[in-house]
Amino acid sequence: MIRLKIISNRSLCHASLNITIEKILYNYSLSRKNHQKHKQVDLKKKNNKKINKKFDLIYENSSLNTSFDKKIISSNCENIEMMRKDSKNYPTKIEDKILEGKLSEKETFKNYDFDDEKRLKNQKMIDFLKNFEIDSIVLREKDLNESDYKNLYKEILDISSKYNMYLFAHSYYKDALYMEGGKIHLPLYIFEQICNKIDSAKKDSKNYENNRKCNLDYENNDISPINDLDSSKVLSSSKSSSDNKNLEYRKKSYDKKSLDKFFECYKEIGVSVHSIDEAKRAESLGASYLTFGHIFETDCKKGLEPRGLKLLKELCSSVAIPIYAIGGITPQNAYLAVENGAKGVCIMSGIMKL
Numbered sequence: 001m002i003r004l005k006i007i008s009n010r011s012l013c014h015a016s017l018n019i020t021i022e023k024i025l026y027n028y029s030l031s032r033k034n035h036q037k038h039k040q041v042d043l044k045k046k047n048n049k050k051i052n053k054k055f056d057l058i059y060e061n062s063s064l065n066t067s068f069d070k071k072i073i074s075s076n077c078e079n080i081e082m083m084r085k086d087s088k089n090y091p092t093k094i095e096d097k098i099l100e101g102k103l104s105e106k107e108t109f110k111n112y113d114f115d116d117e118k119r120l121k122n123q124k125m126i127d128f129l130k131n132f133e134i135d136s137i138v139l140r141e142k143d144l145n146e147s148d149y150k151n152l153y154k155e156i157l158d159i160s161s162k163y164n165m166y167l168f169a170h171s172y173y174k175d176a177l178y179m180e181g182g183k184i185h186l187p188l189y190i191f192e193q194i195c196n197k198i199d200s201a202k203k204d205s206k207n208y209e210n211n212r213k214c215n216l217d218y219e220n221n222d223i224s225p226i227n228d229l230d231s232s233k234v235l236s237s238s239k240s241s242s243d244n245k246n247l248e249y250r251k252k253s254y255d256k257k258s259l260d261k262f263f264e265c266y267k268e269i270g271v272s273v274h275s276i277d278e279a280k281r282a283e284s285l286g287a288s289y290l291t292f293g294h295i296f297e298t299d300c301k302k303g304l305e306p307r308g309l310k311l312l313k314e315l316c317s318s319v320a321i322p323i324y325a326i327g328g329i330t331p332q333n334a335y336l337a338v339e340n341g342a343k344g345v346c347i348m349s350g351i352m353k354l
Helices: 017-061 088-101 115-122 121-131 146-162 175-179 188-220 226-266 274-284 308-320 334-339
Strands: 002-007 131-138 166-169 184-186 267-275 290-291 323-326 344-347
Touching: 002 088, 002 146, 002 323, 017 115, 017 131, 017 146, 088 290, 088 323, 121 131, 146 166, 146 175, 166 175, 166 188, 175 188, 175 226, 188 226, 188 267, 188 274, 267 308, 267 323, 308 334
Parallel strands: 002 131, 002 344, 131 166, 166 184, 184 267, 267 290, 290 323, 323 344
Antiparallel strands: none
């Protein structure tokens, strides 16, 4: 299975983004159910062969030439009990014991709703997703203002929560709602701005503490001014300057707290990069994973030459954090990205248009 991040783009959807996202997750749940069924059938066949082989071995070595009249416990059969006279029933009963509790449906899809089948089921999506394992959805709607984006985020969060799927906010990061989700995806330039502001706030805080210490030392020293007029001017100027510095520091301190909260709240930070140099910078700043592309030709980047699998491979070997390939990814070529070092892939238009 290939790990997949779904990147939203409501302009490509035939229906609303809400319906499209729910369709994707609904049909993904169906594809996973089908996968589990095939897996269960394969395991049954495998166990059936093993059990029959062991059964035949015991039967051949047994002094009894007909049926088993008594319970036989054999080390050759790994202490499996055979209790029925009719040996034909034996494999099925043993298989049931082997399979019991081991092939139950994943917790991820316990909320699957069969009543929505007519509205949501899409065989093309099921076939499209059968070899993928979706790990998250990235809500990338760059044309929305922050207020509209937040409203859309709430709606998509309700849907993703229904299917126990992670949702990443994109670009907008200051609101507590996104912070509570703990997952954010950013363009590199925004991530760098945040990190630069944090560094600046830390330097300002250090300078403020040093200046404050110097001022206290000055006030504690018994220094006589030249005259009363000069003294009042010095004190007045010093007080005014001190008040301004305090006000300025309080503002910067507030910014620093909100910026510090960024790394406290966002436990997973994805960053979009387009070169090896950018990938190294993002990793050094604390990115959790990177998206890199475009790898293959895509309508979203018409006229632009793909960066290709060779550069993807070089980039993957240049950093330690996971890389997700993006751009022109399909079920037919996704494995090529993984073979060249990618942790997984991102798909936008390929799934949004279905």
